[in-house]
Amino acid sequence: MLYLERKKPLSKIASHLNVWKVLLIVVILAVIFFQSYFIIQSPAPSYETFFTMRQVEHIKQTGAPIIQDTQSYQGRTDVSHIIFYYIIAGLSFLIPGYALFKFLGVALTIVLLVLVFVISKHLFKKEWIALFLTTIAGFTPTIFVSQINTVLPEVFFLILFLFLILFYFKSDHQKFQRTFIVLISLATLVSPISLLLIIGFVIYFLFLRFESIPIKKHEIELVLYSGLFAIWYHLIIYKKLISLYGFQIISQNVPEELLLSMFKGLNVPLMIGFIGVPLVGLGLVGIYYLLFERDDKNLLLLTAFIFAFGLAIWLGFIPLKTGLLYATLMMVFISGHTIRRLSATFDKTIFPSGKIFLFVFFILILLLSFTPLIIYPQTITDTAPTNHELDAMDWMKNNIDSSSTVLGDITDGHLLATEAGVKTMYDTNFIFAPNPRERFDSARTIFLTRSEVSALEVISKYSIDFIYLSPNIVQRYPVESRIFDESGCFNKIYSNEKTEVYNISCNPEI
Amino acid sequence: MQSRNMSLNRKYILIVGMFILLGLSVIAIILLLRTHQGAIIAPGQETFSHLNSAREITSDTATSYLFYDVILGWLLSICSVSTAMIIFPTLLFIVTMILFTEILRLEKVSNELILYTVGFLILSPAIMLMYVGFTAYALTLLLSVLIMYLYVRKSSWYFAVVPFLFFVDKIVGLIAIVLLFLLENVRGDRKKQLVGLGVTTIILLLLSGFFPSLSLASFTRFFSIQPNTLFSFFGGTFGFPFILLFLGIVGMLISKQSFSITRRQSLIFVFLILSLFYTPLRLISMLILAYYSAIAFKFLLSRKWGVWFLKSLTLILIVCILVFSTSTTFKETINKNPRSYEVIASETIASFVDITPSLQESYILTHPSYDEYVEFYSSLEVFPDEQKSYTILSSQKFSFVEQELQDNKISFIIVDTSRKKGNLWQRSDQGILFVFQNTRLFKKVFEHGDYAVYYYTQWDKNKNE
Secondary structure (H helix, E strand, C coil): HHHHHHHHHHHHHHHHHHHHHHHHHHHHHHHHHHHHHHHHHCCCCCCCCHHHHHHHHHHHHHCCCCEEECHHHHHHHHCCCCCHHHHHHHHCCCCHHHHHHHHHHHHHHHHHHHHHHHHHHHHHCCHHHHHHHHHHHHHCCCCCCHHCCCCCCCHHHHHHHHHHHHHHCCEEEEEEEHHHHHHHHHHHCCCCCCCHHHHHHHHHHHHHHHHHCCCCHHHHHHHHHHHHHHHHHHHHHHHHHHHHHHHHHHHCCCCCHHHHHHCCCHHHHHHHHCHHEEEEEHHHHHHHHHHHHHHHHHHHHHHHHHHHHHHHHHHCCCCCHHHHHHHHHHHHHHHHHHHHHHHHHHCCCCCHHHHHHHHHHHHHHHHHHHHHHCCCHHHHHHCCCHHHHHHHHHHHHCCCCCCCCCCCCCCHHHHHHHHCCCCCCCCCCCCCCCCHHHHHHHHHHHHHHCCHHHCCCCHHHHHCCEECCCCCHHHHHCCCCHHHHHHCEEEEEEECCCCCCEEEEECCCC | HHHHHHHHHHHHHHHHHHHHHHHHHHHHHHHHHHHHHHHHHHHHHCHHHHHHHHHHCCCCCCCCCCCCHHHHHHHHHCCHHHHHHHHHHHHHHHHHHHHHHHHHCCCCCCCHHHHHHHHHHCCEEEEEEEECCHHHHHHHHHHHHHHHHHHHCCCCCHHHHHHHHHHCCCHHHHHHHHHHHHHHHHHHHHHHHHHHHHHHHHHHHHHHHCCCCCCCCHHHHHCCCCHHHHHHHCCCCCCEEEEEEEEEHHHHHHHHCCCCHHHHHHHHHHHHHHHHHHHHHHHHHHHHHHHHHHHHHHHHHCCCCCCHHHHHHHHHHHHHHHHHHHHHHHHHHHHCCCCCHHHHHHHHHHHHHCCCCHHHHHHEEECHHHHHHHHHHCEEEECCCCCHHHHHHHHHHHHHHHHHHHHCCEEEEEEEECCCCCCCCCCCCHHHHHHHHHCCCCCEEEEECCEEEEEEEEHHHHCCC
């Protein structure tokens, strides 16, 4: 009898643990299922990922990344994210072709969700809160969309960021201190967002000072070393760019028109739309509790990161999309604090089970914010080229010399360079690029002007040989007719349902 | 006790001497490497701006000039330009360093801290670059340090130095007077000095005709924040180096109790804020930052670290950042214009002017970043309208270029198509380069790689008509 009584709690605990793991796997599988649903709807990875593909291909052929790029901007230097490209090149030996670039995001999602669960469990000590937060993280549109069809340094860095947070929480132990140092060094080599991490840590120390919470010696030392290393590395890599552009490097050389759309600043309604109302509500309440009521060092760190990324978005240091991704993830953890408090509040009432209804309601609201993605999949699939565009690339590869310059939309730049193998006038890789703003304005002249002379002047200035009209051009410059349709200087040499290619047969008169 | 003091003094002299030699070696290396790479020893525009002013002073054609240019003009009357370029800055450097280390010694700063302070100064690009070529900031710094030295020694001889500082730089002079006033007030029983300062101020303001009004508008032309010049990592030649700023702030936080007179610390803080707005103040504040950086460095060195393996890594990183930023700036300085072929090009223009005196009425068209040394070596003025210069150099229309060159009496055009500052073209047939290729009215009179000088034969067509 006694033996049976002893066994019962043990088996209950064992099955209890297994249930949470099973539920975690279910959530991860659900997220993966929906991600795969979107991934298979487009034939290729996103436009921006094509630059990564080109770098990986170059590493596989020559052992080194492209630094002196003869195609992008008709010739430029780029030394950023080299370590990241080597890592992806290594993975490409295991998974060849488009598959890696389309599905790597899915693998990163699995890692991300497991990390969210582990970190949440460390923070709140309750599996159900950890699972709840993992579900939120998996289905929040900002995070969900970031991993689809994309292999970018900023998204890869997200995983490193979570590892760093986890090891920082455990940095009381020496082995985790070493791991933290190794990881922060790697993170610095992967992306300049590591500088924002340091700013986050500084804000965190300020919070601790204001709250009169003592800062441990090892915390200061870890952050001091990390900050100096990150600054030193980026001073070396971006030295030329910094001395060339000075303070303007902060706007990353982005063309004015794109600056407004990429760096929208701290537009609150827009942010609520991206992050989702329930998460914003839970997160803001959690921040309030943390700052004004309860002192929880770990959660204060995450709050500090939200401030750091919010500041960076507001000042235009990083694009809105990137900043929101990181801020949303931090909000997920902070909202766990609100949920814990709500749960504790319900436990004090006569209806403690009522919290289940509340949390189910939150999940339903979350899923509601997720459903537009399913109803309008083109919000995701439009970030990748269609079959028509890929056909046009194939045609250009076989019929246009690789030393020719093709003008398309700025988002088509990487696609043209990678798949068509031609030189491009511009693309979305603005760091180190020669005069992207001027080029963007000049390209707009060509696509909007009614004057043959104006168009040909610009074409002559940049030695453009062909013009590629893609769906992105039609969307960016929606005019009824273009100079290419009327002028004898532009001959259509290729067309399909969605794209056209023109060559230029005139020289501008001087 | 006496022998211990003597040994400490000897050690102190050794340290100071060693670092002065090190600093001189750094300057010498820059100058030698520039000469070796075919450049004129003085880099950049400022040196030649002062030389042009000095030449105007000696020929009585100057309309406005600095006191520094007067001294330079006198110096050039007794020795050649290249000799003056080596001797004058070297003297300024040696005297400044000796005075500054004396101030630290009088303030009972330990030899170790003096060592680190001077080390940080030697490795500050902004401080060292002041002594490569001619720059008025070097004299401003020397006079400021001299006044500090005399004040610390409680000598009233600083009254003799203040007028010189005022005439070299009026703003720094005024700030020095205000600071001396406040500090003497705190010292107590210094009524004579306070009265003397007041009288000196009035006399100087009357003599110079410099009366800054109390409105903000009149001060804005002296004070403006330009982010690019504020920090050396943003490209500012006399900007704060990152590590000096970082360690300086850490040092100030650590040593908040180290000063016996707390008001002095507030004055230092205010001075550092003001230094954000005005370059000479920034250079003086680097001496202060170097001292606090030394305190921070010593603290990090002697501290017991929680993560033991991070101590060496962090200190190595600090040294790496310092050495990296310094070496990068020095490398840029070594490669900076003017190169010897640019001087030869300008001297070629001068020889044309000697042969054809009417050319003295004409102008040279070139990128504004070359104007000072082109003017110095060619004895011809550079076309002053910067915006118009860009427009003409970028234009491919012959009729427009022809009209502008004739209207503005531009006889020579200097083009530099290398991939550096001053290159306005991406291809060899862009802008005015296209015009050169398609008309015979432009004669190439000098060429060295990407650098060429063209003579426009019709520059005085309007005059003849």
